[in-house]
Amino acid sequence: MRVSKLFGKTLRDDPADAEVASHRLMLKAGMIHQAAAGIYSYLPLAWRSLRKIEQIIREEMDVAGGQEVRLSALQPRELWDASGRTEILGPQLFQLEDRRDRPLVLAPTHEELLLTMVKANVHSYRDLPMILYQIQTKFRDEPRPRAGLMRVREFDMKDAYSFDIDEDGLDVAYQAMVRAYRKIYARCGLDAIMVEADSGAIGGKDSHEFVLLADSGEDTVLLCEACGYAANAERAAFTKPPLPEEEPLPLEEVHTPGVTTIDGLAEFLGISAAKTFKAVFYMADGEFVFVAIRGDLDVNEVKLRNALAASELRLATPAEVESAGIVAGSASPVGLSGVRTVVDDSVHLGSNFVVGANRHDYHLRNANYPRDFKADMVADIALAEDGYICPSCDSRLKARRGIEVGHVFKLGTRYSEPFGAYFPDADGNDRPIIMGCYGIGVGRMLAAAIEQHHDDKGIKFPAPIAPYHASLVALNVADPEVVACAEDVYARLGEAGIEVLYDDRSETAGVKFNDADLLGLPLRIVVSARNLAQDAVEVKGRSESVAAAVPKADIVDRVREMLSGSYPQEAER
RNA sequence: CGGGGUGUAGCGCAGUUGGUAGCGCGCCACGUUCGGGACGUGGAGGCCCCGGGUUCGAGUCCCGGCACCCCGACCA
Structure with a gap:
């Protein structure tokens, strides 16, 4: 393909709307x-x-x-109504009607x-x-x-x-x-x-x-x-760090003025967040759910959704929390009733936790499961994070x-x-x-x-998926000898089954080199008066910094070699 | 759906107290250049996102939409 005929133009300035x-x-x-x-x-x-x-x-x-197989993309909506997925997919499903008002979807x-x-x-x-x-x-x-x-x-x-x-x-x-x-x-x-x-x-x-x-x-x-x-x-999954076992102590109320967060609570009482239990509130398919997890951990909503077998899960609004009779900031599973409760299994890894008291500005010390509170379900609902302990060995997860x-x-x-x-x-x-x-x-x-494959100049295509195998750059198309050589190389590579993008445009060297780097085909072949003086052309891999001079006669073999060399799994086939 | 941002030439952008739109790149023609985004001369190119309103006059001010980008929610 000749660049002069190629549909599509490169841009000099970065497009404004593209970040990645x-x-x-x-x-x-x-x-x-x-x-x-x-x-x-x-x-x-x-x-x-x-x-x-x-x-x-x-x-x-x-x-x-x-x-x-090849399946139709346009499908009757009744197929999706039958599986119940019209509703499950909701607005994500593209819907339309035919001329007889029959409902269709784009699959x-x-x-x-x-x-x-x-x-x-x-x-x-x-x-x-x-x-x-x-x-x-x-x-x-x-x-x-x-x-x-x-x-x-x-x-x-x-x-x-x-x-x-x-x-x-x-x-x-x-x-x-x-x-x-x-x-x-x-x-x-x-x-x-x-x-x-x-x-x-x-x-x-x-x-x-x-x-x-x-x-x-x-x-x-x-x-x-x-x-x-x-x-x-x-x-x-991850291994939740256990806390030292302690003798269960009696439940005890503690005044915590103005404390509504786990960090604040830990600081106020001079304990680690892991000694506390926090409460989070969700609506699962319309039902209010009280979720409790050790203070040093966060809820993994996917695990929670799976545990509840819910199709829709979202955080409860402050109004929903209030109408469930919960005191936000001092919420507690202790003394809670009539609300579905899910507790993370970290509840077993510790004792004498500090929990809310369901009363403003008060918390409870020494809450122990199941002595002081019940749960409808105890499950792993914790979110793994960087630095946590691997579940199958004792190293740290990244x-x-x-x-x-x-x-x-x-x-x-x-x-x-x-x-x-x-x-x-x-x-x-x-x-x-x-x-x-x-x-x-x-x-x-x-x-x-x-x-995965680019640098500041452009793409660096892996050979098997590159649009073409090589860029052929003719420097100074005003020089008949350069053009003749480039045409010859283009024809020979083409006959050898190598896909070449031939830059035959009347552009300066800088423009052509920059465009070649931008598109990032695996190889760049340069034909110029300078190389021609030695009866050579030059070949460079996109990731290499220096080009090799190759005798003109050897170019097809050399290109073939370089293409197979960079991707051995292709060569083997 | 919430928060933030942007809409002006193909692309990137500027546009003052409201006075009839500009720069760079690219494009066309001619000439000079020719190994890392060359230079000169001359040209073409606009629904200033859309619709209302204010005004003698709106790219600019007001109201209402729409689109696109980013963060979050969401994501078989």
Whole structure:
């Protein structure tokens, strides 16, 4: 491709509305165009890269035994009404009507439709196991699109679904998908780590996320360098430091004027926050819930939601707290009745806690569970944070930000049962299909790759997903010899199957070099009068600082060598 | 949905007490240059986000919308 003909122009100034690197660089390099918040079009450069990512995913899905399907994006809303997800998804679901006022939705995911197809086509245990996948556009009206391609409302996603007769089969499929995912990221030149994840509202048991560590990421993950434990913060467990066991002392009221916070309370009484118990109030599916946790810990709302099996969870408003008869600032589980109470299991790790007295300016010393208060539920609802103790060894966890680029779930019968996806087993008994689902965001992969591979000059594309393999820069196109050589090199590389972006524009060296660095193809080949004097052209890797002079005749071999050398996993294939 | 910010040329921005819009980059033409965002000369390019209002007169003041960005809430 000649740059003079390429659709898409680079920008000299940084676009004002882009803060994260991938967004800024893709706009600046002329790769993407924004239509509205979280809605982007892809220009040729981005689209080439995305297609390469898709192709890598497709190949690995096929190796893992997947069959590609293509499902309709426009779907009747009644399908979603039937699964109850019209309501669950709420405003996130794009809805429209056809000319006869029939309600339709733009599919945010495809479980519903796929299940109806599976029901129609799976008639026996002999049809299983099976893996289906699709790579196509999904629509979600996100509350807050952000960071360029990182979180958008229209996006391409690979979704795979496994269908098995039993849990053992699911385990096999799950492991095959995990292996495929690891290969996909490796082939794309991405350093993704697998972390334990919450399965969220999609349900199911085991769940893992694939995460690229990056400060611009939306997720927080906790990692243990010593034993390899890795989990999303929503899911992460940790060892809660125990307090010395004390003889239970009698409950005793203490005057605490003006004290309404845990820090204030600890300071006032000269004790550590861990010796206190704090109260937090939530509304879970409309029901008021009193939550208590040791003063040094914070509530993990995802764990709490799971413990309560609630679909909607939010902090209670001050008015709701008051109408529940709670004295905010001195709230206490002691003497509480008629309110659902959840207590973190840290209640077992200590004694003689200081709690509120349900009376302004008073707290209670020496509260002990279960002597002084009851709970409807005791569970781990604590949020893991940086520096906490690893749950599987005694090292410290590190908190890092990351970009979620893949998520795998063991769904079990979560969808097959309600959708009636049953099959007769060898004994003729109907059994629900055991399912797994496995997603990768294609556009987010591209954004994440750029987050992970860039410098102050621009992108540094991993070769397998670069829009082209090399930039060919002709310096001074007014010089006929330079042009002749560049054309010759362009033609020969093209014949050798190497994808070259040929900068044939009448621009100065600085402009061309800067644009080449900005787009960040793996190699840069320069043809100039200076090199031509030695019958050479020069080749430089995007990350290298000095270029190598290569005899003109050797250029094809040399480029091939350098491309395979930088990505051995590609060369092996 | 709450908080903050921004809407003026393709991009980045300025615009004074209200007086009919400018700079840089980019773009077009010609010439000189030619290894890290060159230079000269000449040009083109505007629904000042939208709608009301005040005023002789509004990019500017007032009211009401909308859009986009950031933080938070939310996020199969």
